[in-house]
Amino acid sequence: MNFLPLWRYQNQLIDGAIVTLELTVIAALAGLLIGVAGAVALNGRITPLRWLVRGYIELFRNTPSLIQIFIVFFVLPNFGLKLPAFEAAAVALSLYFGAYSVEIIRAGLDSVPKNQIEAGQCLGLSGWQVFRHILLPPALRNAYPAVTSQFVLLLLGTSLASQVAADELFHVAGFIESRTYRSFEVYAVICVVYFTMAMSFKALFAIIGLAAFRWPRRR
Amino acid sequence: MRSFTLIDFVSLFAALRWTVALVVLALAFGAPLALAFATGRISRFAGLRWTMAACIQIVQSVPLLGLLFFFYFGMPMFLGIQVPALVAVTVAYTLYTAAFLGEIWRGGLEAVKQAQWEAGSCLGLSAWQQFRHIIAAQALRLSLPPTVGFLVQLIKGTSLASILGFVELARAGQVVSAATFQPLLTYALVAAIYFALCLPLTLWSRSLEARLDGSR
DSSP states (O other), X not given: OXXXXXXXXXXXXXXXXXXXXXXXXXXXHHHHHHHHHHHHHHHSSOHHHHHHHHHHHHHHHSSOHHHHHHIIIIIGGGGTOOOOHHHHHHHHHHHHHHHHHHHHHHHHHHTSOHHHHHHHHHXXXXXXXXXXXXXXXXXXXXXXXXXXXXXXXXXXXXXXXXXXXXXXXXXXXHHXXXXXXXXXXXXXXXXXXXXXXXXXXXXXXXXXXXXXXXXXXXX | OOOOOHHHHHHHHHHHHHHHHHHHHHHHHHHHXXXXXXXXXXXXXXXXXXXXXXXXXXXXXXXXXXHHHHHHHHHHHXXXXXXXXXXXXXXXXXXXXXXXXXXXXXXXXXXXXXXXXXXXXXXXXXXXXXXXXXXHHHHHHHHHHHHHHHHHHHHHHGGGGGGGTOOSHHHHHHHHHHHHTOHHHXXXXXXHHHHHHHHHHHHHHHHHHHHTOTTO
């Protein structure tokens, strides 16, 4: 075992980690938007739209993320839409994260008992006030743990983007391996970097959760 | 370049063998380890609890792809001998399964109220009898839906073994796609096969969740 040859590639590692973070944040934000829109559609009254969202969720939750990335990268060019690796991975991961987000956000909204909303309406609160003061706080608190753990899984899942040569952390690992022939050392270091990033996010989310919700709150 | 033929179709299904084999191996070795993790995490000994928690945190904070590469290149180093890739991959999937199933099962065990243990000891049952007849019986009911849900994650996760050269479903898809230049048809088929494997499990998990409602 010899980790010294890896030392001179620290800049590439940092660049790769930044690309990984970019990919994660982009996919998370886009996925959450999809999640909110999907949850609204699922609670809505338009039946075909509900079916469409259901189909989307089941399709993306029951097929591997890797295949989804391949489909966006290799199949869309057939339809005249050729995306570079990073963009293709971002699109695929957003849709993947979105499918999980819809369910998480819907479950968060459903966790608020109906009679509380009715109580708010009885007090003469407007639709927005009911949403803002009665529905949103408990829904956010209940959805928060699931969203954050899904975010960490997304961070780890961005490693799959390396398979279409998006230059994120795992792809950088392959590059360094091809230069140094230190396969084990490279992937050991990469694992430590992912571990550090994942743990930092877990700690950050725990602190935010404690501050925002004094969570876990006993009911 | 050649057209997509029946043989390509068959080769995708033939590759399912490896997908299934990897799932079976992961469960065969991972499930007992998961049970050890789960019981270790609720043990009376703080040292054991912390060690188990640390192991689970490490495995859950590293990408599955990272685990696979770590052991693929690491096994020969740890053991000093060349081992078949299958051994390395099995170790990686075993740890992955153990960490995630372990946490699911711990959740189930902890959801059973403390008073249930006490009730058991009041009846004069030994610690093992309390665990076996009172706690585990109830925990099983609570853990079954998420356990089935994890199976879906595991099946999807076996697609990563393709990167280490296992000709399972995802790899067969790549091979066929490269040979026929028909990525649309090929990957749609591959996705459809995964979907047909996973959807029944997802639906089963959901119906179990409704039927074995923990609040009852």
